[in-house]
Amino acid sequence: MIDRIVHLVILLLLPPLLPGVIAKTKAWFAGRQGPPVLQPYYDLARLWRRGMVFSTTSTWVFRAGPVVTLAALLLAGLLVPFGGADAPVGFAGDLILFAYLFGLGRFFTTAAALDTGSAFEGMGASREVTFACLSEPALFLALMVLARLSGSLTLGTMLQATAGGVPADTVAPLVLIAIGLFIVLLAEACRIPVDDPATHLELTMIHEAMVLDHSGPLFGAILYGAAVKLLLLGALLYHVLVPARAGRGLDWLFFLAGMLGLSVAIGIVESIMARLQMRHVPRLLVGALLCCGFGFILLVR
Amino acid sequence: MAYLFLCLPLLMAALAAAVPSNRWRPWLLPAAGAGHFTLTCLTLARPAWWTTAAWLALDPPGRLVLLVVSTLYLACAVYAVAYLRKRAERPNRVFCVCLLAFPGLAGLAAWSQHLGLLWVAIEGTTLVTAPLIYFNHTQRSIEATWKYLLVGSVGIALALLGTFFLAYAAVHAGLPVSLAQADLAALAPRLSRPWLLSAFVLLLVGYGTKMGLAPMHSWKPDAYGEAPGVVGAILAGGVTSCAFLALLRVYRVCLAAGEGAYVSRLLLAMGLFSMAVAAIFMIGQRDFKRMLAYSSVEHMGILALGLGIGAPALAGTLLHVMTNGLTKGVLFLAAGNIHRAFGSKSTEQVAGALRRVPLSAGLFLLGFFAITGSPPFGPFASILSILNGAIGAGRLAVAGGFLLLLLLVFVGMGATVLKVVQGRDPGPAPAPPYREPLLSVAPVALLMLCVLLLGLAMPPPVAALIRDAAEFLEVRT
Amino acid sequence: MTTLLNALLVIVLVLNFLALGSGRIASVIRTVAIQGALLGLLPLLLHAHLQPPVVLAVLLTVAIKGLLIPFMMFRAMRHIRIRREVEPLIGLQPSVILGALGTGIALLFADGLPLAGTHARLLIVPAALATMLTGFLLLITRYKALTQVMGYLVLENGIYCFGVLLVDALPLVVEMGVLLDLFAGIFVICIIVNRISQAFASLDTRRLAALKE
Numbered sequence: 001m002i003d004r005i006v007h008l009v010i011l012l013l014l015p016p017l018l019p020g021v022i023a024k025t026k027a028w029f030a031g032r033q034g035p036p037v038l039q040p041y042y043d044l045a046r047l048w049r050r051g052m053v054f055s056t057t058s059t060w061v062f063r064a065g066p067v068v069t070l071a072a073l074l075l076a077g078l079l080v081p082f083g084g085a086d087a088p089v090g091f092a093g094d095l096i097l098f099a100y101l102f103g104l105g106r107f108f109t110t111a112a113a114l115d116t117g118s119a120f121e122g123m124g125a126s127r128e129v130t131f132a133c134l135s136e137p138a139l140f141l142a143l144m145v146l147a148r149l150s151g152s153l154t155l156g157t158m159l160q161a162t163a164g165g166v167p168a169d170t171v172a173p174l175v176l177i178a179i180g181l182f183i184v185l186l187a188e189a190c191r192i193p194v195d196d197p198a199t200h201l202e203l204t205m206i207h208e209a210m211v212l213d214h215s216g217p218l219f220g221a222i223l224y225g226a227a228v229k230l231l232l233l234g235a236l237l238y239h240v241l242v243p244a245r246a247g248r249g250l251d252w253l254f255f256l257a258g259m260l261g262l263s264v265a266i267g268i269v270e271s272i273m274a275r276l277q278m279r280h281v282p283r284l285l286v287g288a289l290l291c292c293g294f295g296f297i298l299l300v301r
Numbered sequence: 302m303a304y305l306f307l308c309l310p311l312l313m314a315a316l317a318a319a320v321p322s323n324r325w326r327p328w329l330l331p332a333a334g335a336g337h338f339t340l341t342c343l344t345l346a347r348p349a350w351w352t353t354a355a356w357l358a359l360d361p362p363g364r365l366v367l368l369v370v371s372t373l374y375l376a377c378a379v380y381a382v383a384y385l386r387k388r389a390e391r392p393n394r395v396f397c398v399c400l401l402a403f404p405g406l407a408g409l410a411a412w413s414q415h416l417g418l419l420w421v422a423i424e425g426t427t428l429v430t431a432p433l434i435y436f437n438h439t440q441r442s443i444e445a446t447w448k449y450l451l452v453g454s455v456g457i458a459l460a461l462l463g464t465f466f467l468a469y470a471a472v473h474a475g476l477p478v479s480l481a482q483a484d485l486a487a488l489a490p491r492l493s494r495p496w497l498l499s500a501f502v503l504l505l506v507g508y509g510t511k512m513g514l515a516p517m518h519s520w521k522p523d524a525y526g527e528a529p530g531v532v533g534a535i536l537a538g539g540v541t542s543c544a545f546l547a548l549l550r551v552y553r554v555c556l557a558a559g560e561g562a563y564v565s566r567l568l569l570a571m572g573l574f575s576m577a578v579a580a581i582f583m584i585g586q587r588d589f590k591r592m593l594a595y596s597s598v599e600h601m602g603i604l605a606l607g608l609g610i611g612a613p614a615l616a617g618t619l620l621h622v623m624t625n626g627l628t629k630g631v632l633f634l635a636a637g638n639i640h641r642a643f644g645s646k647s648t649e650q651v652a653g654a655l656r657r658v659p660l661s662a663g664l665f666l667l668g669f670f671a672i673t674g675s676p677p678f679g680p681f682a683s684i685l686s687i688l689n690g691a692i693g694a695g696r697l698a699v700a701g702g703f704l705l706l707l708l709l710v711f712v713g714m715g716a717t718v719l720k721v722v723q724g725r726d727p728g729p730a731p732a733p734p735y736r737e738p739l740l741s742v743a744p745v746a747l748l749m750l751c752v753l754l755l756g757l758a759m760p761p762p763v764a765a766l767i768r769d770a771a772e773f774l775e776v777r778t
Numbered sequence: 779m780t781t782l783l784n785a786l787l788v789i790v791l792v793l794n795f796l797a798l799g800s801g802r803i804a805s806v807i808r809t810v811a812i813q814g815a816l817l818g819l820l821p822l823l824l825h826a827h828l829q830p831p832v833v834l835a836v837l838l839t840v841a842i843k844g845l846l847i848p849f850m851m852f853r854a855m856r857h858i859r860i861r862r863e864v865e866p867l868i869g870l871q872p873s874v875i876l877g878a879l880g881t882g883i884a885l886l887f888a889d890g891l892p893l894a895g896t897h898a899r900l901l902i903v904p905a906a907l908a909t910m911l912t913g914f915l916l917l918i919t920r921y922k923a924l925t926q927v928m929g930y931l932v933l934e935n936g937i938y939c940f941g942v943l944l945v946d947a948l949p950l951v952v953e954m955g956v957l958l959d960l961f962a963g964i965f966v967i968c969i970i971v972n973r974i975s976q977a978f979a980s981l982d983t984r985r986l987a988a989l990k991e
Contacts, residue, residue, distance in 0.1 A: 171781045172788040444986040473894045523989045
């Protein structure tokens with residue numbers, strides 16, 4: 001019972017902290033003070049109080065987009081274990097539900113973007129979907145490696161697969177899918193080198209272009225949903241990388257530390273790299289796909 | 302004793318780097334050549350000197366190659382004086398240093414009984430001969446040097462991997478690991494098979510690249526074509542012989558392991574392929590130095606073929622190392638003279654060489670007859686011996702192919718050579734008339750004499766050397 | 779130990795893909811340098827007891843492959859002032875895919891070359907073969923002379939990766955000889971690259987096509 005409550009609390013309260021930590025890390029690298037770490041919370045509160053503006057050409061899809069996305073992501077969050085405890089919801093084959101909830105969210109976001117009838121959102125939507133074509137197979141291959149390692153198709157069990165220690169010939173596949181998952185994380189969370197969350201130049205954005213027309217609480221829902229996505233994929237990566245399990249309370253702490261560490265790592269990556277040219281992003285994602293693919297091949301060899 | 306062979310050339314090279322005068326530096330070359338030759342003859346006459354340390358000993362094939370390289374080097378060193386005098390406008394420090402360092406590395410290859418050390422020596426010869434090709438500083442010679450370096454380095458890298466595989470074959474079989482040739486030959490029957498066979502393939506490809514076997518020969522026409530005649534002679538006679546020595550030592554290990562049939566198939570295929578490629582590309586060849594490069598490819602093919610046939614043809618193959626090395630020296634040095642006399646190496650500008658440079662052209666013609674296997678020259682004896690071995694071993698198809706390709710090469714090469722030496726002198730004869738310096742003709746003539754001697758009346762010590770080497774390779778178990 | 783070794787070898791494999799996919803010569807040089815340094819550290823992990831010769835070999839390898847050779851390459855680059863590779867023969871993305879195919883083939887071949895007892899679960903043979911194939915790919919498909927040299931270095935990395943298995947068997951002398959040859963080879967190559975750029979005012983090896991039949 002306690003586990004479920006802690007899980008829900010983490011799922012609902014932790015996400016906005018992560019973009020804050022990333023921004024702080026980037027500022028620190030640039031020699032600035034940067035915004036306070038809790039800034040995203042303040043932003044969400046501010047946006048909640050605002051009114052919303054809707055274009056006359058948009059329909060219910062535009063309003064439904066952020067809501068459905070957020071709901072899907074939160075539901076997916078129930079499938080992923082944080083720390084040592086099991087996920088609140090789990091059944092055989094729920095990894096497919098996990099991936100498809102992400103897909104559902106993506107579909108509604110792009111549909112909402114297309115619904116505005118503006119060219120910029122359309123551009124962002126098409127790019128988003130193209131890159132998703134490359135990152136989803138990578139994600140699936142990584143999940144298949146985990147499934148094969150743990151011998152189960154339940155996401156919770158799969159992610160605890162490395163809990164008992166890592167035998168020698170599974171290290172290589174795990175390292176490979178960790179690299180692949182990190183690249184997928186950067187792509188899905190729209191971080192450099194795939195997309196620059198700080199600019200708002202439509203011609204170069206992917207995610208930012210799609211959500212340009214949203215305002216008020218719906219925009220807040222989008223920001224929050226993006227942070228939840230970051231948390232979920234980060235949790236996936238954490239479970240792949242961290243092989244051991246300590247006691248119960250310690251596990252939650254380690255998980256929190258892991259998430260913060262991941263945010264710092266993303267911040268560092270964003271600070272030292274430049275955004276890739278749009279036509280080179282597929283190369284990066286193909287690289288992630290190859291990494292995960294090889295991880296799978298090495299495992300079944 | 303081995304240390305003397307290694308240190309003396311390096312000392313001379315250091316001396317050459319220190320000598321400031323461009324005019325007097327070349328004279329270090331004949332001094333070094335004469336010293337090396339005397340040392341070689343003395344060593345070959347005293348069996349007590351043949352073992353210096355655990356890794357440095359002269360086995361029979363090593364002695365053979367050392368003799369060839371030393372003789373060739375002496376001739377080239379004397380010739381180089383005349384060459385550098387003609388090219389006095391170029392700074393020759395790098396040239397002299399590299400040419401002086403070469404016999405040290407070739408000696409190391411001959412003396413080393415450890416396959417790793419052998420590899421180091423062969424790689425060293427690659428690095429030391431690359432600047433020599435670049436001596437003319439033209440765009441084409443840079444291109445040739447680049448291809449030589451890159452292809453050679455890749456080949457040598459593969460040979461290194463093959464050496465590693467050979468060592469691992471012992472690890473995998475649980476045997477004490479050693480890359481010393483004697484140990485490997487003794488342990489050979491128990492070595493792990495997949496590793497041993499993969500090792501041989503890699504070593505064949507790697508050292509075959511250095512030898513210039515097809516299909517790894519692509520650097521040869523460019524490198525031999527753009528290099529000065531002296532360098533071509535050293536490359537064709539010296540470096541290829543060292544690489545073949547490496548191949549011989551590996552062959553011995555495989556033979557001791559009982560993999561003679563597998564090895565023989567590979568060698569025969571490569572040998573025939575090299576000869577075929579050479580024959581095809583020699584037809585209609587207008588550049589006579591490139592033609593000589595293809596001739597080198599052909600003869601490397603003959604060596605591989607002889608090795609592939611096995612025991613009946615071994616003596617012939619070993620003799621061919623000698624005759625090929627010396628004859629290539631004749632051909633390249635004479636070609637260098639002709640090139641310089643006419644200022645071009647294409648048959649479009651060169652004709653009637655017998656009129657302008659009678660001695661060099663005459664030697665070039667004789668060299669052509671020798672290298673294509675005409676009696677009474679040395680290569681005739683060695684090729685006949687190999688053919689004999691082939692027929693004796695029952696490989697009639699191989700023998701037939703061998704003869705056919707020799708004929709094709711004779712026709713192709715003959716067309717170019719006769720065009721060069723015969724005919725009417727095309728351009729205005731240079732006035733004053735071109736005089737061939739003595740130092741650029743005498744060594745060539747002496748080499749030709751050696752080739753003739755090998756064919757007519759082989760000196761008994763040489764015959765004994767070849768016999769010993771053949772017995773050594775066959776590993777009488 | 780095997781775990782850590784396998785993890786490092788997998789990173790070496792990933793570095794291959796990075797080298798194949800980079801369009802900038804500087805990043806290729808850095809990638810190859812990191813790969814060389816990582817491979818140089820491998821002998822330390824393979825042996826439980828650290829003997830002085832092994833430590834010396836490791837230090838020298840890391841110094842030469844990780845520091846000295848990249849330094850020489852960067853100096854050559856500065857002289858010639860080139861930045862990017864021109865679009866290579868088969869494009870960067872197809873290169874990466876071919877590299878992946880090559881890695882797959884290496885995994886297949888490696889099964890035919892069984893490893894001895896203590897080394898049994900290591901990925902050294904596939905990593906070595908895959909790195910060699912990547913080196914070949916770089917050598918064959920790139921136009922700029924410096925990138926071809928990078929391909930040669932990757933090839934040598936692959937061979938060294940295999941040689942790590944033999945660190946106790948091959949004596950220090952030969953190991954040093956190998957390294958020295960590599961160093962000297964790269965030195966000579968840098969000089970030649972310099973001459974090429976002087977003579978042709980470019981490092982595009984398509985210009986080196988005058989010698990033909």
